[in-house]
Amino acid sequence: EVRAPQGAGGVNTIEVASVNTPLTAEAVGTVRSRRSIRISPRLMGTLLEVNAAQGDSVNQGDVLARIDDREVRARIEVARASVSQAEARLSQAAAAHARYTELFAKNATTKEQLEAITGDYEMAKAGVEGARAAVREAEVYLGYTEITAPQDGVVAEKLAEPGDLALPGKPILVLQDPADLRLEADVREYLIT
Numbered sequence: 001e002v003r004a005p006q007g008a009g010g011v012n013t014i015e016v017a018s019v020n021t022p023l024t025a026e027a028v029g030t031v032r033s034r035r036s037i038r039i040s041p042r043l044m045g046t047l048l049e050v051n052a053a054q055g056d057s058v059n060q061g062d063v064l065a066r067i068d069d070r071e072v073r074a075r076i077e078v079a080r081a082s083v084s085q086a087e088a089r090l091s092q093a094a095a096a097h098a099r100y101t102e103l104f105a106k107n108a109t110t111k112e113q114l115e116a117i118t119g120d121y122e123m124a125k126a127g128v129e130g131a132r133a134a135v136r137e138a139e140v141y142l143g144y145t146e147i148t149a150p151q152d153g154v155v156a157e158k159l160a161e162p163g164d165l166a167l168p169g170k171p172i173l174v175l176q177d178p179a180d181l182r183l184e185a186d187v188r189e190y191l192i193t
């Protein structure tokens with residue numbers, strides 16, 4: 001508060017008061033989710049379906065897209081055929097191993113021949129396990145042909161259509177959590193304080 005000095009005759013005085021005035025500024029911004037998930041496939045193939053559109057709400061586990069699975073199913077059949085072949089080899093190797101073990105017990109064969117047959121038998125067992133592992137691997141890839149929502153959310157962007165080539169790491173949808181939003185805006189540096 002400022003007052004005129006005493007004794008200043010004929011001078012008009014005014015009172016000055018301190019007032020808090022809000023400082024406002026305008027900035028253009030975008031409301032975005034804090035958590036944004038880019039949904040991309042784990043294997044390459046043709047998209048048969050994309051079941052979500054921009055703005056759709058999805059729940060965890062909902063099928064968002066499907067990739068053509070014919071190639072993966074063919075791999076499974078090839079792997080199963082390899083299991084059958086490996087099991088047939090194992091059966092032959094097991095019979096030979098049993099025969100040579102008996103012959104060795106009767107001193108009718110050499111230790112080197114028994115060791116060679118035992119090695120073939122062990123390789124045949126490993127071949128069966130490898131073929132079964134190939135089947136399991138192909139079955140896992142079959143699960144990758146169905147792309148599901150990892151969490152509840154809203155589809156913010158749809159980046160692919162049926163017929164497009166799906167590539168690992170290339171997003172087909174962007175999913176956002178509508179419960180955790182924030183405003184992102186570029187604000188001038190002089191407004192930091």
